[in-house]
Amino acid sequence: MSTKRNTFRHRTLPYLLIAPQLVVTLVFFMWPAAQAVIQSFQQEDAFGLSTTWVGFQNYQALFADPDYLNALKVTVVFTLGVTAMSLGLALLLALAVDRMVKSATVYTTLLVWPYAVAPAVSGVMWWFMFNPTIGIFPYLLRMVGYDWNHGLHGTDAMILVVLAASWNQISYNFLFFVAGLQSIPASLREAAAIDGAGPAKRFWTITLPLLSPTTFFLLVVNFVYAMFNTFATIHATTQGGPAGSTNILVYKVFNDGFIGLNLGSSSAQSVVLLFIVIALTVVQFAWVERRVQY
Amino acid sequence: MVENRRFLNILAHLVLILGVAFVAFPVYIALIASTHGQNDFLSGVIPLLPGHDTIRNYSAMMTQGLASSGAPPLWLMLGNSLIMALSISIGKIAISIISAFAIVYFRFPGRMIAFWLIFVTLMLPVEVRILPTYKVVAELGMLNTYAGLTVPLIASATATFLFRQVFLTIPEELMEAARIDGAGPMKFFWDILLPLSRTNIAALFVILFIYGWNQYLWPLLVTTGTDHYTIVLGIKRMADIADQQPEWNFIMSTVVLAMVPPVLVVIFMQRLFVKGLIETEK
Amino acid sequence: MAAITLESVGKTYAGGVTAVHAIDLAIEDGEFLVLVGPSGCGKSTLLRMIAGLETISSGAVKIGNRVVNQVEPAERDIAMVFQNYALYPHMSVRENLAYGLKNRGVPKDEIARRVAEAAKILEIGGFLDRKPRALSGGQRQRVAMGRAIVREPAAFLFDEPLSNLDAKLRVQMRGEIKQLQARLGTTSIYVTHDQLEAMTLAHRLVVLNGGRIEQVGTPLEVYRKPASTFVAAFIGSPAMNLLQAEVSGGRVRLGGASLPAPGAAEGKVTLGLRPEDLQRTRPGAEGALLMNVAYVEELGAQRLVHGTVGGQSLVCAQPVESDLGDTLTLTADPAAVHLFDAASGKRLG
Numbered sequence: 027m028s029t030k031r032n033t034f035r036h037r038t039l040p041y042l043l044i045a046p047q048l049v050v051t052l053v054f055f056m057w058p059a060a061q062a063v064i065q066s067f068q069q070e071d072a073f074g075l076s077t078t079w080v081g082f083q084n085y086q087a088l089f090a091d092p093d094y095l096n097a098l099k100v101t102v103v104f105t106l107g108v109t110a111m112s113l114g115l116a117l118l119l120a121l122a123v124d125r126m127v128k129s130a131t132v133y134t135t136l137l138v139w140p141y142a143v144a145p146a147v148s149g150v151m152w153w154f155m156f157n158p159t160i161g162i163f164p165y166l167l168r169m170v171g172y173d174w175n176h177g178l179h180g181t182d183a184m185i186l187v188v189l190a191a192s193w194n195q196i197s198y199n200f201l202f203f204v205a206g207l208q209s210i211p212a213s214l215r216e217a218a219a220i221d222g223a224g225p226a227k228r229f230w231t232i233t234l235p236l237l238s239p240t241t242f243f244l245l246v247v248n249f250v251y252a253m254f255n256t257f258a259t260i261h262a263t264t265q266g267g268p269a270g271s272t273n274i275l276v277y278k279v280f281n282d283g284f285i286g287l288n289l290g291s292s293s294a295q296s297v298v299l300l301f302i303v304i305a306l307t308v309v310q311f312a313w314v315e316r317r318v319q320y
Numbered sequence: 321m322v323e324n325r326r327f328l329n330i331l332a333h334l335v336l337i338l339g340v341a342f343v344a345f346p347v348y349i350a351l352i353a354s355t356h357g358q359n360d361f362l363s364g365v366i367p368l369l370p371g372h373d374t375i376r377n378y379s380a381m382m383t384q385g386l387a388s389s390g391a392p393p394l395w396l397m398l399g400n401s402l403i404m405a406l407s408i409s410i411g412k413i414a415i416s417i418i419s420a421f422a423i424v425y426f427r428f429p430g431r432m433i434a435f436w437l438i439f440v441t442l443m444l445p446v447e448v449r450i451l452p453t454y455k456v457v458a459e460l461g462m463l464n465t466y467a468g469l470t471v472p473l474i475a476s477a478t479a480t481f482l483f484r485q486v487f488l489t490i491p492e493e494l495m496e497a498a499r500i501d502g503a504g505p506m507k508f509f510w511d512i513l514l515p516l517s518r519t520n521i522a523a524l525f526v527i528l529f530i531y532g533w534n535q536y537l538w539p540l541l542v543t544t545g546t547d548h549y550t551i552v553l554g555i556k557r558m559a560d561i562a563d564q565q566p567e568w569n570f571i572m573s574t575v576v577l578a579m580v581p582p583v584l585v586v587i588f589m590q591r592l593f594v595k596g597l598i599e600t601e602k
Numbered sequence: 603m604a605a606i607t608l609e610s611v612g613k614t615y616a617g618g619v620t621a622v623h624a625i626d627l628a629i630e631d632g633e634f635l636v637l638v639g640p641s642g643c644g645k646s647t648l649l650r651m652i653a654g655l656e657t658i659s660s661g662a663v664k665i666g667n668r669v670v671n672q673v674e675p676a677e678r679d680i681a682m683v684f685q686n687y688a689l690y691p692h693m694s695v696r697e698n699l700a701y702g703l704k705n706r707g708v709p710k711d712e713i714a715r716r717v718a719e720a721a722k723i724l725e726i727g728g729f730l731d732r733k734p735r736a737l738s739g740g741q742r743q744r745v746a747m748g749r750a751i752v753r754e755p756a757a758f759l760f761d762e763p764l765s766n767l768d769a770k771l772r773v774q775m776r777g778e779i780k781q782l783q784a785r786l787g788t789t790s791i792y793v794t795h796d797q798l799e800a801m802t803l804a805h806r807l808v809v810l811n812g813g814r815i816e817q818v819g820t821p822l823e824v825y826r827k828p829a830s831t832f833v834a835a836f837i838g839s840p841a842m843n844l845l846q847a848e849v850s851g852g853r854v855r856l857g858g859a860s861l862p863a864p865g866a867a868e869g870k871v872t873l874g875l876r877p878e879d880l881q882r883t884r885p886g887a888e889g890a891l892l893m894n895v896a897y898v899e900e901l902g903a904q905r906l907v908h909g910t911v912g913g914q915s916l917v918c919a920q921p922v923e924s925d926l927g928d929t930l931t932l933t934a935d936p937a938a939v940h941l942f943d944a945a946s947g948k949r950l951g
Contacts, residue, residue, distance in 0.1 A: 033427045034505040043422035044434050046415040047475055054472040055441045058452035065452070119339045122332035129333075135590060136340045141597075142582035143347075144534035144552045147575055150559055151346040154353070154366070154568065162349065165365040193346065196339075201594055225328060254447050258536035262556045276447040280537070283451040292451050299448045307443050493688035496655050497749075501702030502676035511701070515692040 059300070065293035084294035093270060094278070094295070100184075101274045105252040107188040108195065113244060115192070116199030121229070123200075124207045134204070141197040145190075145255065149262035152190035156182075176264060180271025183264045187272050191259045195251055199244050206240030207233070239313075246310045253302065275299060347579070354378070354573035361568040377573045386570055391558050394577055397551040401533055402581070404469050404550055408532030409525050411474035417517065420483035421509055425495070442477040446538055454541050468542045469550075473535065478600050479524060485599075486520050487513065523596030526589050530582045551578040604666035604679075604756040604789060605631045606652065611661035613647050613813075621647045622813045624661060629791065634783050636792045638800035639810035640836070645793045646761060648810070652791060653759050654678050665756055676705070681750035685762040687742045689734040695745050696730040699752050713752075720748040723782070740771050747782070758783070760792040764799065776802060797837050801825070809833045827940075831947035834874045834940060840906060842940070845914045847873040853889070854941060857912030860889040862936045866950060874940030877906065880918040883933045891932040893918065898926065 069080045088094050119137060123130050140148070156176060158164050164174035176183040210233060218228045257276045260266060266273035266281065273281075279299065283292030349366065356371035385393040422428075423435055446453065453472060462468030490513070498508045514521075539553045549557070555578060558571050586593050610624035622644040629635045637645040650656040652663055654675035662669050670678050681702075689698050696717060703713045721727040724744045734742055743763065750758050763779070764772045780803055783790050794800055800807045801821045809816040809824065809832070817829035828834035834842045845856055850868050853860040861873075883890050891911050899906040904919050907926065918932060941950040 034425055034508075036426065036505055039505055040422040040426035040428040040431075043418040043426075047419040047438060047480065048434060050415065050471065050475040051437055051441050053456060054453055055444045055449070055475060056437065058449040058456055059444050061452035061455070062449050115339065115342075118335055122335040122339075125329060125332045126336075133336045133340070135587060137336075137343055138590065138593070139583045139586050140343050141593075142530050142534075142586040143579050144536065144582075146534075146536045146552050146556055147578050148346065150555055150571065150575055151350050153559070154572070155346060155349055157366070160361055160364065160366050160568075162366055162368070193343070196343065198597070201597060205598060225325065254445050257447060258552075261536070261540070262559070279447065279450060284454075284541070289451065296448050296450065300443070303443050303445065303448060491686055491688060493684040493686055494690065496653075496675075497682070497684060497688040497690075498701075499655070500653065500675045500680070500682050501749075502705035503701075507705065512690060512692075518692075 062293045062296040062300070065289055066297045068293075069290045080290070084290040085298075088291060088294050088298070093273075096270050097273045097275050097278045100270070100272060101253060103184065104188060104191075104256075104272070104274050105249055107184070108191045108252040108256070109245065109248040111188060112192040112195040112199050113241070113248060116196050116244075117203050117241075119196070119200050120203030120207055121233075123204055134201075137200055138197040140194055143194060144258065145194050146258035146262040148194050149187075149190045149259040152186060152193065153263045156186050176268075178268055180268055183268055183272045187256075187259055187263055190263065191252060191256045194259075195248060199248070202240055202244055203237070206237050210236045242313060243310070246306055246313070250303070250306050254299075347576075350572045350575045350579075353568055354576050356569050358567055358569055361565070366568075373569065377569050378577075381570055381573050381577075385554075386558050386567065391554045391574075392546045392549060394551065394554075394574060396547070397549050397554045398577065398581075400469075400548055401550040401552065401578075403466055404535065404539070405529050405532035405581075407466065407470040408473050408535070409528035411470060412476045412479050412528050413521055413524055415474060416476055416479035417483045417514075417521070418509075420480050420487060421513065423480075424484055424487040425505065425508075438475075438477050438480050440477075441475055446473075450537070450541070457542060463542055464545050464548050466548070469539055469548065470532075473532070473538060479528070482520065482524060482600055483517065486517050490516060519592070519595070520599070522589075523592040523599060525596075526585055526593045527596040527600060529585055533582045554578075605629060606757060606789060606791070607664040608648075608652075609662045609664070611648070611651060611663055612659050613644070613651060613656065614659045620813060622651070625815055627808065627815070627818070629789060631789055632787045634780075634790045634792065634803060634805045636794060636800040636804035636807040637810060638794055638797060638807055638836075639816075641795055643810040644813035645795075645810050647813075649759055649761055649791060649793045652757075653680060653682050676702075679756040680759055681753045681755040681757075682759040682761065683746045683750050683763045685765055687734075687746040687763075687766075689742060689745055689749075691734055694731050694733055695726060695737070695748075698734070698745060699730075699748050702749065702753055716752045716754070717748075720751040723751065723785075724748050739767050740775065743767060743775055747779070751782075751786070755788070757789040757791065760790065762794055763792075765794075765796070772799075779803065798839065801837065809836060811836075827949065828874070829949050831872055831874065831942045834942070838876060840877050840917055840919070843873075843875045843877065843916050843918075844942075845873045845875070845911070845916070846944070847871055849941070854939065856891065856914075859891045859911070861891075861934060861939050863939060863941060864936065866941055870944040871950065872942040872944050872947065874942060875916075875934055876938065877917045877919045879934050879938035880932045881934065882920070882924070883931050885931045887931060887933065889933070891916075893930040893932055895926060895928055895930060 066084055067079060067081060068077045069083065070077050123133050126133060155161050156163050156174065158175045158177060167174045174182055176186045214232055214236070215228055218232045223231060253274070254276055256274065257280065260272055260274060260277045264272045266277050275295065276299065279292055279295045282288045282295065352367055352370055354377055355374040356367050357373040360367050360371060381394045383393055385391045419438065423431060457463060457468050457472060462471070494512060495508060498512055503511060534552060535550070536552055539550045543549055543553065551574065555571060555574050558574065559566050606629040608625055608627040610626055611622065612620065612624045613622040614620045625648065637648060639645050647656055651658050654670065654673060658671050662671055664670065665678055665680070690701065693701065699717045699720060700713050703716065717730070721730060724747060726741065726744050726748055729737060729741065734745065737745065746763065764775055767775060776799060792803060804821055806818060806820055807824060808818050811832050817824055817833045824833060824837050828837060828842070831844055835844060847854050847856040848869065849855070849863055849866045849871055852862070852864055852866070854863040854866065854871060854873055856873060893907070893909045893911050893916055895907055895909040897908050899908070900922070903922070905922055905924070907918050907920055907930065909916055909930070918930070920926070942948060943950055
């Protein structure tokens with residue numbers, strides 16, 4: 027880790043400067059995380075009066091619990107759905123903006139602001155538009171003979187939360203794809219054109235491969251987003267239902283901990299999430315390291 | 321542009337217009353709904369054209385709130401959101417910039433440990449340590465306080481790394497020149513480092529303001545009384561009434577008001593916003 | 603103004619690498635001293651130790667009569683001009699000049715007076731309210747010097763101040779620095795890797811190599827009597843020819859040729875001959891060097907002839923009009939013959 031070759035000499039000042047950050051980190055990050063790990067190996071009795079050490083029992087119970095396995099499955103479907111939808115649409119829009127000369131900034135402005143809308147707020151808006159009795163989309167779907175009801179049908183509920191969560195994330199992906207496209211030298215595409223490649227061929231053989239670092243980075247970011255930052259989307263709309271069909275992991279942790287008050291299980295779930303975040307962070311950093319070497 | 325194909329250009333415009341429509345449609349519907357009276361939502365389909373109750377809806381929400389679902393007046397929740405967004409963004413920037421200053425410009429025992437402790441917070445989002453963090457805040461008596469709402473969120477590895485990156489690109493000689501000019505560490509920080517990081521601070525502020533304004537899970541846990549509700553949380557509370565049709569006109573006027581501040585920030589500071597977004601992810 | 607004395611000053615880094623070996627040096631009050639050497643020779647480290655930007659591992663640095671080893675840079679009463687100028691980018695030229703004075707609590711009207719004076723001397727009065735990024739390279743260089751002048755310090759320290767300028771501007775600024783120093787009479791220490799800059803600026807120059815002093819002297823002393831093969835090769839352009847030779851019978855012998863070397867001890871030596879000291883002589887002259895010409899470089903004022911003597915490469919300078927064949931017959935004055943110990947490279951005699 028680098029510092030300046032030359033540094034100030036002072037005995038106490040650096041500690042004073044770093045203290046606020048460290049105190050907050052220790053009190054609100056390290057200590058709670060350590061508690062989660064410890065509690066995941068403990069069981070509280072029904073009255074919360076005593077705790078006993080139970081080893082890996084909480085974890086065993088967790089992976090034997092059909093609800094948890096269902097939540098895992100739901101999380102995978104939800105994450106893949108959000109990532110595919112928000113990345114796909116964002117790439118399409120970025121490619122289109124990349125062709126624009128004069129109108130690029132106008133379109134960009136019109137496309138980036140959903141980033142600023144809270145996931146909970148976008149959740150409520152989509153929930154409203156899909157309201158089974160008065161919503162505009164169920165009304166249109168009824169005309170083609172589909173009876174939309176996310177309160178009853180798990181698939182409908184899943185589509186709703188994927189749409190709401192993707193809507194928020196498109197602008198972010200869009201901006202990074204635009205930046206990625208701009209960093210591809212025009213001369214490469216020109217050379218390919220001289221070599222006789224048409225627009226479609228150029229996209230598949232030049233643009234897409236050269237965009238792959240951006241795509242990979244966004245893939246990881248979108249996984250993290252869909253898995254951890256969409257609690258609000260779920261909580262503000264389906265609340266995990268119907269029948270657990272949108273019960274993603276972060277929602278289940280909250281639900282089991284705060285509503286179900288199952289401390290041991292909630293902690294074990296936290297630790298599993300912790301490992302997922304660590305894995306994703308490591309992948310992301312490995313990628314950053316690799317990019318630096320280019 | 322390699323070649324000018326009319327067809328492709330038209331297609332591109334079409335894609336973009338559809339994209340803008342997809343992005344704008346939910347907001348349009350919310351805006352329209354906030355101009356109608358309660359009765360327009362009882363049956364049929366939600367209105368697609370403006371109604372006549374705009375002023376009534378917004379003024380009712382701003383001054384009275386929605387008593388039936390225990391939501392306080394909007395000005396209170398907007399105020400809470402503003403306090404939360406500002407405290408989080410200013411707090412994060414302040415503690416990150418001084419800790420980055422310590423890490424880059426000083427060599428002291430324990431520096432590596434401090435760096436790693438900060439780094440690890442990257443891996444510990446609230447969602448992962450939710451119950452124990454709540455307990456810590458409860459034991460410190462910080463439930464239902466502004467401090468409880470903001471302090472646990474202001475440690476940020478990302479912001480610390482960003483400032484570290486910025487400081488590392490500032491030429492070494494500037495600090496040496498300042499030392500020869502008689503500036504001590506804090507004077508150097510105020511006179512040289514802070515002015516030179518101005519645009520980075522502004523860009524980060526835009527991102528963090530949005531982050532703070534849009535917090536949901538944390539206020540949900542920490543606030544138990546309505547006096548500390550943020551607006552994002554309030555919307556949910558209003559929509560959440562069992563056995564009763566939600567009052568959509570009021571909910572949607574709240575939705576619109578909840579969106580306006582952060583969206584305006586993004587639109588008017590688009591350049592800083594893009595810079596902030598791309599830099600914090602490096 | 604003050605004299606600066608270095609008493610066995612050394613620098614060893616934490617990793618155990620020694621950048622500067624115990625150096626003794628006395629810089630007189632008002633002197634312009636140039637530290638010159640290739641990159642990595644320790645010249646910048648030495649300067650930064652005098653400035654207080656680098657801790658001193660051993661020995662003592664004295665400014666005036668005061669040992670300053672533990673004194674903060676700001677309290678050493680020195681000013682420094684950096685290679686990249688290190689102007690504060692967010693401050694105007696005026697604020698850049700005033701910053702150090704403000705920090706010292708100099709009264710406002712005194713600051714204004716000094717800034718105005720420095721601006722007049724350096725002719726930067728026209729852009730005092732501009733930011734550094736709105737200035738050209740030469741103007742920034744002047745501002746950097748202005749920042750040193752306003753302080754009215756005991757000594758100026760220059761760390762390769764001209765190496766970011768283009769060749770033409772460098773020559774111009776070199777002249778200005780020399781005049782400025784003569785006018786102010788402030789003790790100055792100047793670091794450069796450019797031997798021409800060193801020669802033209804210095805009252806005395808110090809040639810450094812591998813953290814040690816190779817030679818201290820006036821430019822002419824160093825040019826005329828280089829103390830080692832290192833100095834001989836480093837100072838002077840084109841560089842001195844260094845050839846493997848042998849002394850016997852009062853002459854230094856190289857293949858069939860020989861040059862007078864009165865008083866030299868018998869044995870292997872390194873023979874140094876400056877290209878400009880080689881003169882043509884008539885073919886067949888006794889002991890003359892026979893040079894096989896490989897190619898010629900035209901420099902306008904003269905031409906450089908590259909070739910070999912007895913298998914060793916040699917360069918000589920010839921007038922432009924000269925008419926060259928495949929071989930040149932060359933000789934040199936006894937005074938122009940430099941002999942160095944073949945093993946240590948130290949000057950003999």
